[in-house]
Structures are given as structure tokens and as C-alpha cells.
Amino acid sequence: MKITVIGTGYVGLVSGVCYAHLGNEVICVDKDVQKIATLKAGVIPIYEPGLKELADACMESGHLQYTTDLGEAIQEAEVVIIAVGTPPLPGGGADLQFVEAVAREIGANLNGYKVIVVKSTVPVGTNETVEEIIARHTIHAFDIASVPEFLREGTAVSDTLNPDRIVIGTKSDKAADRLSELHKPLTNQIVITDIRSAEMIKYASNAFLATKISFINEIANLCEKVGADVTEVAGGMGLDKRIGGSFLKAGIGYGGSCFPKDTKALIQIAGNVEYDFKLLKSVVEVNNHQRFGVIDKLYRALGSLQGKRIAIWGLAFKPDTDDVRESPAIEIVERLLELGAVPAVTDPIAMSNFRKLINHPSIQWSATALEAAQGADAVCLLTEWQDYIQVDLRKLEQVMARPILIDGRNAYSTKQLETGRFAYYPVGRPALNNEDIAIHEMI
Template identity: 60%
Template sequence: MKLTIVGTGYVGLVSGACFAELGHEVACVDKLANKIDQLNNGEVPIYEPGLQEMIARNREAGRLRFTTRLDEAVRDTDIVIIAVGTPPLPSGEANLGFIQEAAAEIGGCLSGYTVIVTKSTVPVGTNERVERWIRERTAVPFDVASVPEFLREGSAIRDTMNPDRIVIGTKSRHAAAVLEQLHRPLTEQIVHTDLYSAEMIKYASNAFLATKISFINEIANLCEKVGANVEAVAAGMGMDNRIGPAFLKAGIGYGGSCFPKDTDALVQIAGHAEYDFKLLKSVIEVNKLQRNGVRYKLRDSLGSLRGRTIGIWGLAFKPGTDDVREAPAHEIMQQLLEDGALLKAYDPVAQSNFQRSFRGGDDTGITWCSDRWSTVEGCDALCLLTEWEEFTEADLGQVERLMRGSVLVDGRNAYRLEDVERTQLQYYSVGRPVRNEKGPLQVQ
């Protein structure tokens, strides 16, 4: 098939590369000429393992191209996929400005029957509006469908090529058949439904996963009070087939471009439908409060943080990506600076993105380091905020030797307790039994 993908962010780039890998002819379109030039020069503007190689391979084979010309890309195409951003408005609602702009431009470019697919995460009812926006600009026949994405940054190619399921929402049997043909090589698990339900499946899925994360973090906080081990609790829970082990890892909370945005948007969708989504509001509140744990543990161990030097390992919202949107490190570092701490920070992939975004570029009080060991040297405490392998596999004995102090705050429960026990580090995790300076194993 001939595919046109509008938008070259995470979803657009990965989808374009993967569909080209399957043998389709793909044109990726973006208004940002600099980004298109970068892609045509073999540079990929996002960090995603394996993506640069896949793009290069399919460009060389002639199956994948990048352009700013939507009219040329849409001409004679079979499917147009809208994958533009839906950033949050101050209210938490999804901003549909890019969706509307894309739909209107697509409508002005159609030359024959085309299936228009919205892959962006959009509120319920948006695809009907997309249909209206396109129909206002063309008399050419077309159908609209919702095919939400469920990829995870850091494993986006694997998730795209091996999906748990494909959801196809449309009113058109023909469009449904075309999209099933497109996706059938990826999985037999294809769900056909209406537009409204397809849109809701995406939000409901992300909201449920966010709920699991906030729930286990609340359990971890309770474990710290009563002396239980959250990892043992999560393991015991996860063996129940009704619950499952995924997303039951305690830590400093979720971040990224999806969960925070989509949970806020779903609360707004519920509000417009005159429904008070109390559970999801609590999930969001718990996640925000969870970041405070790092600050409290540092205060408990060091007392006043004024003038103390704190090392920060990890700035991305999770390993495997350079995405720093809603990364817990933002809020945690702001809190520590407010407490008068001096920070030394390092991330192997996301550091430049984080520096540009942090407090509007005001990084007074932060030393940006070039490697993990220069970050640790001379610190009173070290905080692990992103569990990159170079941090989790680091020699804790070397950490202990380089630090001025002895406090290690593990915000991701990444270190094995037996490795910590071989040191004299004052170790704090999230809901796990650890040893501190008071002696025996206990919960911090």
C-alpha cells in the first residue's frame, strides 16, 4: 500500500519506519523544514533504539521518504495516518489545534478515495470532528477511522511490530477491511469497534496502567510504615492472574508524554460529561506526591539540605528514551534547589533535552556533568532517578569511595539489597527493607 503519515514525532516516525519495513511505500510529512532536512540527512531527532538503522535501511530501499509537501504525499495514497501532537492545554484538555489543521489540509489535497486514520490520542468524539473538517474541504469520497497507538518509548519498534492488539474503530466496513489487511501481518488480535469506543480504549488503557503504578506506590508508602517489603508484596499480587505483575514496580511515579497528559485529559472528558472521576483524580494526586519522597529521605538523613551537594543520576522519565516530558527529575530537582542544595546531574542520553527544558533554562545551582563518576565525586548524597544500566550496574563500592557523604537514595528500587549490604552506604529505597546507619535491616 501507499501510506502518508502526517507528523514525525515518536508515533509518526516509528509507524512510518515499521510500515516501510513491512514493504509499504511510506511518505512522512512534517511542516518543520529543519526536521525534514535532518531526517533526509540521516539524522533522527529522537532517541529510540534501532530506529535510525531502520529508517536508513528503508530510505535506501526507496520505501521511506520525508517531505514537507503534504499535497504531493497525499496524491494517490491509500491511507493517510494523522500522528500529530495533542499537547495539554492549561485546563488539562487535549489541544486539538494540530489535528484540525492536519485534517483541513488533508481535505484540500485528496484526489481519490482515501482512508484517513487518526493515530493521535484524542478525546471521544474527535474523529467525527475530523470527518467534518475534511468534508468541509473536499467532495472526494473518504472514510475516517481511529487506530490508537500503544507503543512504549524505549521499546517502540518492538511494540509496533509485535502489538498485543490492534484496535480499529470506524463506521465503514470497507475502511475496516483495508486497515485489517494493513495490520494483519503484525497480529491476529484485531479489535473492530466504533469510533467512540476506539478513542476511549486508548485513554482507559493508559489510565488503568497509571492507576496500577499509583496503587503500588501507595502500598510501598504503607510498607515503609509497617515494616513490609513492597517487592515481596508486588510479587505475591502479580501471581494472581486477575492482577498480573506488570506496572507493579514502586518508585517515584510515572512521567513521560502519555500517562500524565492522558489521565488529565480523561478527567476533563469526564467533567464535560458531568461525571466526577474521583478514582483517577486520586491517581494523579498520588503520582504528584510520590516525588516528594526523595526530598523527605534526604532531609531525614542529612537534616538541612542548604549547601549540601546532591548528585543526580538520570533525567529522562525512564531509560531507553531521551524524552524528559513530565520526568520526575524536574520536580525533584526544583524541590532540592528550593531547599538550598547544590546539584550535580548527569544523564547518558537525555541531558541536553533536560537542560533546555529545566525551569525555562534557569539552571543556577546545577553542575551538568559529563559522566557518572564525576557526578558522584564529592557529593553528600546520590539520588538515582532513572534506572539506566550504567547506573544500575555501577560499582557501589566506587560510589562509596568517591562520595563525601554516604547517602544513596534509590528512587527506582534498582539496586540489589545484597550489593548494598556490602557497603556502608546509608541506603533509602521505596518500600523495601534496607540497612541504614542505625544498624539492622529496616524499612526506609
């Protein structure tokens, strides 16, 4: 099948490469001349395990091309996929200017029947708007469909090639058949529904997962006060088939490009029809506060943070990505700077992206975990990279000024720490060796 993917951001590039891997003829389009030149040179501008290898193979086989010529790419396609960004507006809604601009371009360049797919995450009713815009700019027949993506950064290639389900929202049997044929190599779990329901499935799915995360974080906070262990609680909960064990890992909250944006957008969608989505508002509120538990634990361990060197391990919102959008590390580092601390930050691949957001002169940029911890009064694990989980804790203790470890992701077991002197503060689990260790050392 001949497919054109408009937009070479995270969703567009991964989707285009994976469709090409299935043997389709794929053209990925972007107006950014430099980006297309970079992609043609075999350089992938995002970090995603396995993506470069797949893209290189697809280019070599001739199934994948990159171009800035949107008109020609549209005219050559049977299926045109819109995968441009929908960044959040100040009020929480989605900015649709790029989607609408692409719709006008599609209408102006149609040369025959095509199926137009909106893969970008858009508010309910947007596909109808796209259809109206295209119709105003063409005399040719076309069908519109919503096919939302459910990929996760860090496992995006695997998620795309091994999906739990494919959702196709359309009012056209012809479009449904064509898109079902395209996706059958991936899964038999293909859901055909109306367009508005497909749009809502995407938001509802992400909002529910965000709700699970905020719920288990609230349970973790309660566990700390009553002396329970949230990892044991979550394990017991997850064995219930009605609940399931996924997304029940307590920590410092969700981040990234999807959950924060989509939860706020769904609240906005509800507000537009005069519905007060109280539950989801609380989910967002809980998540916003959860990251500052790291600061509270630092206060418990050190008292004043003025002049204290605090090692920050991990800047990406999750491991196996260089994405720092909505990362809890942003607000934590900003708060440390406000309190007069000296953050020593490190991340295997997200340093440059983080530096674009925060480049304060007090920040110490460190190449490795142990370098960041050198002379530190505390280490805060914010992203559970394997490099950090597997660090030699004996060496860590030796290089630190004070053996204080704040584990924002519950990455370490008590067994790992029981032979050392660390004052260990996890999330929702009993602390270890924290009987005023820092206060005693300061005295």
C-alpha cells in the same frame, strides 16, 4: 499499500518507519523544513533503540520517503495517517488545533477515495469532528478511522512490530478491511469497533496502567511504615492472573508524554459530561506527591539540605529514551534548588533536553555517574539506566563525602550493598545502615 503519515514526532516517525519495514510505500510529512532535511540526511531526531537502523534500511530500499509537500503526499496515498501532536491545555484537555489544521489540508487535497486514520491520541468525538472538517473541504468520498497507538518509549519499534492488539474504530466495512489488511502482518489480534469506543480504549488503557502504578506506590509507602517489602508484595500480587505483574514496580511515579497527559485528559473528558472521575483524580494526586519521597528521605538522612551536594542520577522519565517530559527529575531538582542544595546532575542521553527546561547556575552538569557523585552528600537514583545499576559501589563510596544512596527505582538489591557502609533508602523496602549515619558523621 501507499501510506502517508502526517507528523514526524514520536508516534508518526516510528509508525511510518515500521509500516515501511513491512514493505509498504510510506511518505512521512512534516512542515518543519529543517527536520525533514535532517531526516533525509539519515539523522533521527529522537532517541529510540533500533529506529535509525530500520529507517536507514527502509530509505535504502525505497520504501520510505520524507517530504514537506503535504498536498502531493496526500494525493499519492491510499491511507492517510494523522499523527500530529495533541499537547495538553492548561485545564488538562487536549489541544486539537494541529489535528484540525491537518483535517482542513486533507480535505483541500483529496483527489479520490482514501481512508483517513487518526492515530494521534484524541478525546472521544474528535474523529467525528475531523470527518466533518474534511467533508466541508472536499467533494471526494473518504472514510475515517481511529487506530490508536500503544507504543512505549524505549521499546517503541518492538511494540509497533509486535503489538498486543490493533484497535480499529470505524463505521465503514471498506475501511475496516483495508486497515485489517495493513496490520495483519503484525498480529491476528485485531479489534474492530465503533469510533468512539476506539478513542476511549486508548485513554482507558493508559489510565488503568497509571492507576496500577499509583496503587503500588501507595502500597510501597504503607510498606515503609509497617516494615514490609513492596517487591515481595508486588511479586505475590502479580502471580494472580487477575492482576498480573506488569506495572507493579514501586518508585517515584510515572512521567513521559502519555500517562500524565492522558490521565488528565480523561478527567477533563469526564468533566465535560458532568462525571466526577474521583478514582483517576486520586491517581494523579498520588503520582504528583510520590516523587517528593526522595526529598523526605534526604531530610531524614541529612537534615538541612542547604549547601549540600546532591548527585542526581537520571533525568529522562525512563531509561532508553531522551524524553524528559513530565520527568520526576524536573520537580525534584527544582525543589532541591529551592532548599539551597547543589544538584549535580547526569544522564547518558537526556542532558541537553533537561537543560532546555532548567538551566540554573547552581546546577552542576556531570558527564558520568561518578563525576556527579564526587564529594556528594547523597546520590539519588531517579532513572534506572544500566550504567547506574552496574556502577562499582566501592568506588562510589570512596568518592562521596557521605555514603548515602536514595534509590528511587528500587534498582539495587540488599546483597549489593551489604558489604559497604551505605545508608540506603529504597522505596517501600527496609532501609539499610540508616541508624543516624549522617547525623553521626556531621557530629
